[in-house]
Amino acid sequence: MVTELNESNFDEFVENNKKALIDCWAPWCGPCVRLAPVIEEISTEGHDFAVAKLNTDQNQAIAVRFNINAIPTMLVFKDGNLVKTLVGIRPKDDIVAAVNGA
Numbered sequence: 339m340v341t342e343l344n345e346s347n348f349d350e351f352v353e354n355n356k357k358a359l360i361d362c363w364a365p366w367c368g369p370c371v372r373l374a375p376v377i378e379e380i381s382t383e384g385h386d387f388a389v390a391k392l393n394t395d396q397n398q399a400i401a402v403r404f405n406i407n408a409i410p411t412m413l414v415f416k417d418g419n420l421v422k423t424l425v426g427i428r429p430k431d432d433i434v435a436a437v438n439g440a
Contacts, residue, residue, distance in 0.1 A: 339381055339382070340361075340377055340378055340381045340389050340390060340391050341388065341389070341390040341391075342390070342391060342393075343360065343390045343391065343392040343397070343400075344392070344393075344396065344397050345397050345399055345400060348392065348397070348400055351388070351390055352415050352418055353418050355387065355388035355415070356386075356387070356416070356417060357386065357387035357388070357414075357415065357416050357437060357440060358387055358388045358389070358390065358413075358414070358415040359377075359380070359387055359388070359389050359390070359412060359413075359414055359433065359437050360389075360390045360391065360392055360412065360413040360414075360415070361373065361374075361377045361389075361390070361391040361392070361410060361412050362391075362392050362394050362401065362404075362406050362409055362410065362411040362412070362413065363391055363392070363393060363394065363409055363410050364393060364394050364395045364409055365393070365395070366395075367409050367410065369409075369410055369426065369427050370409055370410045372427060373410045373427050374391075376430050376433070377389060377391060377433075379430065380430060380433060380434060383434075385434065385437070385438075387437050387438075394406055394409055404420065404423075408425050408426070410425075410426065410427065411423060411424065411425050412424040412425075412428070412433060412436075414436055414437050414440050415440075416440045421440045422436055422437075422440055424436055
């Protein structure tokens with residue numbers, strides 16, 4: 339299951355998960371809508387990382403904090419630190435490999 343993040347729970351989610359994949363999206367973004375089922379599928383596959391999504395329209399302070407200028411953007415965190423940023427639609431295997439390689 340994909341966790342919904344916002345400005346009040348973002349930092350706690352990142353700190354409480356050894357590895358995390360966060361999909362930054364907006365409802366008006368066509369590529370984001372196409373990526374959503376892939377993110378949902380990844381979240382149900384039992385990987386050793388947490389999966390969440392963040393609506394950048396509703397959480398602009400976080401978008402600014404991580405210099406998100408295009409969506410979809412996926413942020414990969416390890417031990418509370420941002421280690422990778424993936425911009426644009428990617429195949430599921432590439433996304434999983436990026437997080438596992440972090």
